Amino acid sequence: MSPVDLLYTAVAVALFGLGLGALALSARPLKKLLGANVMGTGVFSLLIVTARGPDGATDPVPHALVITGIVVTVAATGLGLALIRRTRSASKD
Amino acid sequence: MSPAWLPLAIVATTLVSGVVIFLTPDRMVRTRSALNLLGAVATLGLVGLLVLRVSQGGSYATRMPFLPGAPLVLQSDALSLLFCGLSAVLWLITTLYAVGYLRHGAHRPRFFGFFAFCVSATMGVALAGNLLTFLVFYEMLTISTYPLVTHRGDAASLRAGRIYLAYTLGGGAMLLLGTMLLYALHGSGDFVVGGLLSQAETRPGDGALTLVFAVLIAGVGVKAALVPLHGWLPVAMVAPAPVSALLHAVAVVKAGAFGIVRIVYDLFGQTLAETLHLLPPLSVVAAATILWGSIRALGQDDLKRRLAYSTVSQVSYIALGVSLAHPVAALGGIIHLVHQGIMKITLFFCAGAIAETTGIKKISDMDGLGRRMPWTMGAFTVAAIGMIGLPPTAGFVTKWYVSSGALESGQTWVMVLMLVSSGFNAAYFLPIIRRVWFADPPPGTLLRPKGLEASPLLFGPPVVTAALTVLAALFAESQLSPLGWAEALVLREFGFVETP
């Protein structure tokens, strides 16, 4: 792996770790949700790095995976926000 | 119907009766009673048919696939028919009694439904052809007796139910463990005449087998009320009298004792049991139970509790007979399955009749009761004499055989134990008889009514079973008696029987 790839990989793993930490350890729901998003970004970045083939050609499969993953994450974030709103309104009653 | 299906049909009839009773709407009381009795009569008929066919030389086994490599088997050997017959006859009689007893009670569909399930489970236990089948029906018996113990729904009943479940599920767990170990070690747990393990070409190691024996006996020992696993029996007396009568004097404790007989003779076998020295500890436990039950019975003023401790003591005669390694003693033990059943059920019927008719539950209140309820107390007296072991009752036959067998095999201590036990029995039954017939009732109470002393459904059954107690003794020599059956059984197990 080239040094650039190594850097990208390291950043991706770091993002994953930070996101996981935020998801697991934060007390505030919104922070947890953002943590999950950061985790996702980490995984997607890792996949994109994988897409770079040895001779410069790009493997389309990881791109497809990432696109799917982004869609899923968007849906999950939407649900998360809706649930956060519901818990806030429910606790106000 | 093809006879090969008879064992299954017997279990199925009782099971279906239960389901039908549950499905009958609440208000259709007479229909439900009729269906119930129909079921009991049908079952008796099927059992009679099976007995007839087997006495003509047939033998029937039904196999059903269940677990991989371990089927469910129902079969009809002499021992199973003994227990089956007892249960079928007594179910019919008890159903009549229960209809009378619960005339004003609530939750009758639930009661009779679970009652039928209990009988079904007892039939399954009796007809089981291997340890796994025995286990399935043994657990079913636990589950279906629980709603009957807690029938009244009050705090005392619920508490008793919890204790009952703790003991019986614990015993069931031990039985399950033993079954799992045996099947893992040996691959099967078939009940074979002469002992599966005695006759096996290869068998597990002695240490493993001893452990399995101990675990299995502990498992069935709970229901058989072996000390110190007997605690549930007196507590379960809060149940209505029909429950105490059929289930706790007959079905449940007999299922446990029956299990002991099966494990010693048909699973391990006489020869292996002697080789591994498994029987002396069993004798000791049985003897301790006989004594402890009697001692505790002396101290009880509540009639049903005294009878409960008497049951604890008496059922161990079966275990004792089986553990003495002598055919005549074994005969006595096995026949006591039937004899103790009919005697004890009589006593419990009477106790229930007394409580329902006069409200009396304590022995100290029973002065002069003989004048008020002569038939009931007559039946009680006959059964009590049987318990003490005087002729011409079934109880005498049992004690005679167990003692003879013990003497012949040189175990004189058993003879002494029998005498001491009879002494205890006399000590806790004779005072009751004396009070009932010879004491004066408190003034103004217990006046003889015009007409019947109680509902015929309440005093009829005990009279019938008391008569059976005497008949069983008088006709003991005949082929048709329970003794004749048991002799055939012991003959095959030991290869010979010398009748004194």
Add this chain to the structure above:
Amino acid sequence: MPTAASPDAVLAALVVLPLAAALGTLVLPRLAPAVATAASWANLALVAFAFGTIGGETWLAGWSAPLGIGLRLDGLAWVFLAFSAPVFALAASAGRATLAEDGAATLWTTLIAGVNAIFLGADLFNLYVGLEVVSLSAAALTAVGAGAAAARAALRYLFVGLGGSLLYLMAVASIYRATGALDIGLVASMGLQGPALATPLALATAGLLLKGGVAPFHFWLPPAHGNAAPIVSAALSAVVVKTALYVLLRLWLDVAPQTALADAAPIFRALGLLAVVVGGVAALRALRLKALIAYSTVAQLGYMALALGFAAEAPGATVAFVAFAAAHALAKSGLFVAAGMIAKANGHDEVPRLTDPGTAYGPAKAALAISGGALAGLPPTGGFLAKWTLAQDAAAAGAWWVAPALVAAGLLTAAYMARLATAMMRDPPENAAADEGGPLRGWSALALASAALLLGFLGAPLAALVEAEP
């Protein structure tokens, strides 16, 4: 297996039909509950029909690997489908009121689609998608119709689900980096070993144990299962947690080499025992009925982990794993539905104060009794089959402690089920409510419980299906 019907249509329909139904619920909002119920029953029929196509596979729209969606049906997958479908069908029939809530019907049908996609999934990434679809639907359903506690539990459940899925996805990415393949069979043939195998396995296992609610990652389960509507709890306990464990099984059995599973076995056994003890003790002390049942799920999942811990040494342990999953699914769903009815009749669900709801609830009480027995492992139920199989196989492999452990665990289960039995024998106060839910709910519960009982006799066919070579 003879393929009388074309596998393409049936397998595709198993995923497409529920999705179409989901669209239907959006297009016809007033008919939404009916559409969802009809789709659940149609799903059951499809699964029954799919029995004839075991061994088949299909690629949706003809797009093959690595970009296509492949669906593969072997015996193991069919068994999981076969016990999930009745749960969905009978629970849907029992819970029309819940399905009428805003969005519930849509989520229910999407959940079915996701579950089927997981059981049929042939490659690791599509399993991720399936897991996420299931997670999102399940988390949203947890909040449907119920109050503040349920909303908070749903949110926690969502976070757990997301975390687990992303851990799993990281593992998939890692595998792709190492092998360039995603198809399960293909990856298995690549022969990963060392850190390239251990890292993804560890990540994926952590994520899946979290999603599956296996102790000590079970903290989210009791609030979620305990606060949701009865039929949702039924679906969650019976099916949703099983999807995560199914993927775990596939991963360790089909993707990883046998040596890996043998190395990891002590961990699974330890986790299993932990779950059994923690769940059992908590259930014994639970004050609320649904909490009791939810903790019971925690305990029962432990059995599955324990079985997985023996799958390397004894092939029969896999059968035990599946039997535990199936028996629990059927018994637990029946229990949740019956418990929901009984709590409603009582007006509360505090276990010490529960009473007999009356003779109109006969089927529900019978369901309670049978389910309780199945969960405690009483013969002749499916729970007993599972315990027996595991004990025998573990003993054959030399682990004699498993039999006593399972027996003791069964006693513990019986102890807290007995609390419910006691409650049913307690007479109600004078003004007892009549059955408002109609007879269908009680009979649905009883049907599920009876299926758990019937399973006890199906050991041989089950083993044949699970152990057959794909």
